[in-house]
Amino acid sequence: MTHKRSHRKFRSLYIWHRYIGIAAALFVLILSITGIMLNHTGALKLDSSYVESDWLLDWYGIKAPENIKRYAINEHAVTQIGEQLYWNNKAVSGEYPALSGLLTFPRFSAIAVQGEIILITNQGEIIERLSGVQGVPSGLKRIGIQDNGTIVIESAHGYYLTDQDFLDWKESEHISNTVWSVESPLTATQLKQAVALFRNNELPMERVMLDLHSGRLLGSWGPVIMDIAAIMLVFLSVSGLTLWIRQVMRRRQRLLKKHHHTNTQENT
């Protein structure tokens, strides 16, 4: 009677082990794959590659800021979306205050933001960031260029001139023949491209992997689901071990019985 009850108990444990195993398989796969990927973030460049999928970006609620500005001269354009600058669609490292102008020269360009001028190569490498430390007059409002190549800025305290080395600034009133940099309004297509450019540089793959690993990708219920999956794995380990020990013990008992039976036969 006791043997039958014990057998039924282990049979039920075996069934639970099987069904929970099937249910946990998906979570085991997710946890293992994301875990392995997170262990090799650097090699897989998860921290420097960004999600471009629209539905995933929408899921995370990533929206481009509404204040988008653009200055364009010939084939070069600088776009500001929020505090981020894009030089010919390539992100410029750092955060910047309001964009206020652009001047282009054969080998480099000068981007004016409030209080700063960024000298940048045509390929998008920063040559120098000029601020008050480098003598740029405070309260920069706009930037322009004169016929003879002299650069003019309008600051909070007046007009200042410099040459194309941007090393020395002189206050001046002679600004009559200055061509000021003016904003280029974005067309509908350019606006769409700018929004995509911003969104496609916001969500690193590493973040998605971490959220998938912890379950946070599914919102507030995600971690609870992953907790349940973890409990399932604990159950599987314990039940698996119990079933294995039972099997080993039964095999040993069977062997002992067989051995005892042979000995008895030999004695008779």
Place this chain on the structure above:
Amino acid sequence: MHRMPFQYLVLICALIISSVANARGIYQEPEQFLNETFNGNVPKPGVIWITSNIRPVVKRILGHKPSALRIRYWKQEGKIAWILEEIGKDKPITTGIVINKGKIERVKVLVFRESRGWEIRHHFFTRQFIDATLKPDHELDRSIDGISGATLSVRAIRKLSRLALYLSNTLTQQQ
């Protein structure tokens, strides 16, 4: 046992908060630093380009790619002043460094934007750099004592000092 009156407690808290709040900010305007360094007669700035022959060393000193292709300096009679920036933890620390004949003459933290590690602005820390030179392996010729809680800021100042010495040596060799 004496109980600390509530007013004293509030006063101590206020002092701690105000000292931390004051820690961030401009300690000295860069213009003032240059004026002090050159006794009011600031020379015109020059620039050194981070060309391919010096770029690997600059990268090794900073531990990352240099953020700009050229760096500005002010030079007068063997004295070279640099105003350099390096990120401590999150934000750049603006530092003025004066090199005279291959040795550091002065290190001054000009603008500190981080929330901690501001102790590096004190003279007891910056005086350790005075007379330091650069060894052939581009390390300082002396060890600099750190400050607990300001490890990253200390590291940033060490890097900038090495960079200023290296760039000054390069300039001297070029001229």
